[in-house]
Amino acid sequence: MKRYFHPLILPIYAVLFLYSHNVGHIGFRHVVLPLIAVAVLSVAVYGLSTKALHDQRRAALITSCFWVLFFSFGRVHAIITGTRIFLPDAGHYYSLLLLWIVIFVVLSLLITRTTRNLAIVNRFFNIASAALMVIVLASLAMSTVFTHMQASQHAEVAPEPEPVQLQLPQQPRDIYYIILDGYPSSDTLKKVYGYDNSYFIDGLREMGFFIADESRSNYPLTVLSLSSSLNMRYLDEMPKTPGDDSRQTAVTHRLIEENTVARSLQQAGYNFVHFNSGWGPTIYSREADENFLCGRVGDEFTEALINLTPLMPALGGDGARRRILCTFSTLPQVPQKVEGPRFTFAHMLPPHPPYLFDRDGEPLGRSEMQMTGDVWKNREAYLEQLRFVNQQVLKMVSKTLQTDGPSPIVVIQADHGTASLGERITGGWSDPEEDFLRERSSILNAYLLPDNVEENLYSSITPVNTFRLLFRHHFLADMDLIEDRVYFSCYERPFDFREITDLLKEEEEGAKD
Numbered sequence: 161m162k163r164y165f166h167p168l169i170l171p172i173y174a175v176l177f178l179y180s181h182n183v184g185h186i187g188f189r190h191v192v193l194p195l196i197a198v199a200v201l202s203v204a205v206y207g208l209s210t211k212a213l214h215d216q217r218r219a220a221l222i223t224s225c226f227w228v229l230f231f232s233f234g235r236v237h238a239i240i241t242g243t244r245i246f247l248p249d250a251g252h253y254y255s256l257l258l259l260w261i262v263i264f265v266v267l268s269l270l271i272t273r274t275t276r277n278l279a280i281v282n283r284f285f286n287i288a289s290a291a292l293m294v295i296v297l298a299s300l301a302m303s304t305v306f307t308h309m310q311a312s313q314h315a316e317v318a319p320e321p322e323p324v325q326l327q328l329p330q331q332p333r334d335i336y337y338i339i340l341d342g343y344p345s346s347d348t349l350k351k352v353y354g355y356d357n358s359y360f361i362d363g364l365r366e367m368g369f370f371i372a373d374e375s376r377s378n379y380p381l382t383v384l385s386l387s388s389s390l391n392m393r394y395l396d397e398m399p400k401t402p403g404d405d406s407r408q409t410a411v412t413h414r415l416i417e418e419n420t421v422a423r424s425l426q427q428a429g430y431n432f433v434h435f436n437s438g439w440g441p442t443i444y445s446r447e448a449d450e451n452f453l454c455g456r457v458g459d460e461f462t463e464a465l466i467n468l469t470p471l472m473p474a475l476g477g478d479g480a481r482r483r484i485l486c487t488f489s490t491l492p493q494v495p496q497k498v499e500g501p502r503f504t505f506a507h508m509l510p511p512h513p514p515y516l517f518d519r520d521g522e523p524l525g526r527s528e529m530q531m532t533g534d535v536w537k538n539r540e541a542y543l544e545q546l547r548f549v550n551q552q553v554l555k556m557v558s559k560t561l562q563t564d565g566p567s568p569i570v571v572i573q574a575d576h577g578t579a580s581l582g583e584r585i586t587g588g589w590s591d592p593e594e595d596f597l598r599e600r601s602s603i604l605n606a607y608l609l610p611d612n613v614e615e616n617l618y619s620s621i622t623p624v625n626t627f628r629l630l631f632r633h634h635f636l637a638d639m640d641l642i643e644d645r646v647y648f649s650c651y652e653r654p655f656d657f658r659e660i661t662d663l664l665k666e667e668e669e670g671a672k673d
């Protein structure tokens with residue numbers, strides 16, 4: 161391999177290329193094992209083919225062809241199917257696999273049979289792979305420096321959260337904070353979707369829930385909403401909030417991971433239990449005492465790497481479906497698995513697109529799995545998934561309530577509403593209509609609380625006050641509720657907040673006239 165290093169360089173390049181897009185998000189230690197694996201495999205393939213062919217030039221080319229096909233598979237698959245996940249019922253995977261095998265066999269035959277001088281081709285592969293390597297190393301160096309600079313800035317804008325002093329009751333109750341992503345109020349479901357959701361709401365009420373049916377989310381985007389509710393503060397009041405035009409959500413990611421609510425409860429003696437949502441900041445928490453990784457095969461990097469290759473079925477194909485089903489079934493078992501008292505945080509992506517379930521939990525069509533385009537416009541698929549979520553949540557909560565200990569505290573809340581009246585899932589929000597602002601901010605917000613806390617609840621409470629209410633009235637913390645305010649901002653300029661509290665109130669009053 162001395163003269164022909166491309167069979168070794170190409171797979172290493174593929175791994176480093178993926179890593180270069182994830183620097184700052186994934187530690188280098190996650191990359192070491194994949195690097196060793198591809199290097200060993202490459203040497204083995206090259207060694208075996210050299211032995212078989214008695215020709216290093218041919219062996220080197222065959223090995224490199226193998227790697228190019230291997231790591232391009234996932235991309236091509238994604239382009240053909242429009243989804244990055246493997247679905248067992250999708251014929252595309254097997255057709256593409258067959259095509260890839262045929263191409264590999266044909267190329268190998270051509271390489272072994274040809275009488276042309278392969279030294280030139282090998283030299284070309286050497287130069288090309290070396291060039292790719294230089295580019296990826298340069299981009300790695302640049303993004304490493306950039307991430308370091310950012311990290312020091314973030315430490316400034318988002319200082320360590322100060323835990324709130326809580327008084328632990330004699331018999332502390334387990335707390336479940338369940339976020340159903342993009343779940344609107346019954347009112348919106350009726351007006352915008354023409355759907356009557358009373359079956360679900362009545363089910364919750366029967367179990368003792370209070371439904372804050374005039375609730376709105378404080379922010380329209382997940383990162384903003386969660387970092388605000390988990391820190392019980394508005395983001396413009398955070399010291400040195402990132403500038404208005406900043407797209408840098410790394411600060412909010414950190415606020416989600418290192419949040420005041422979990423830290424306060426941990427300091428009071430709670431174990432913090434975290435469920436994998438499958439979405440960046442809430443996949444894994446370094447702060448949690450227990451992480452439930454539902455449906456994970458390897459770490460995030462290994463999974464992303466596998467997804468580029470024909471090995472993608474190893475991820476179980478519909479990994480997102482498995483993860484969600486696993487969360488539904490595992491959450492009620494937390495008391496058996498983790499010592500109490502426990503604070504369980506489960507951010508669940510459905511009913512938010514992609515639409516992975518019909519009302520019976522069966523997969524919907526492939527196109528519904530897409531995350532691009534006007535996914536919110538597909539109201540039928542949304543309602544199918546919502547029905548399934550409803551049924552699973554009722555089942556999960558009723559199991560959770562079957563406990564010998566004190567009745568748990570359960571909050572089921574959306575981080576924001578739906579977006580079927582908006583233009584696209586990202587963008588097109590710069591000049592929103594009022595009916596869209598209403599749709600996006602209207603949320604499900606349901607509480608199961610001890611009586612003395614519940615009597616302080618009100619129907620228009622917003623997530624920023626959820627834990628203020630609980631901490632003040634259940635844990636006797638020295639903190640007050642704050643004014644419920646609603647902000648809007650778009651994906652392009654997430655920190656360019658526009659307060660719409662009064663606008664929404666005016667509309668409601670107008671509607672009553």
Ligand SMILES: [Zn+2]
Nearest residue numbers: 341342382575
């Ligand atoms: Zn969300």
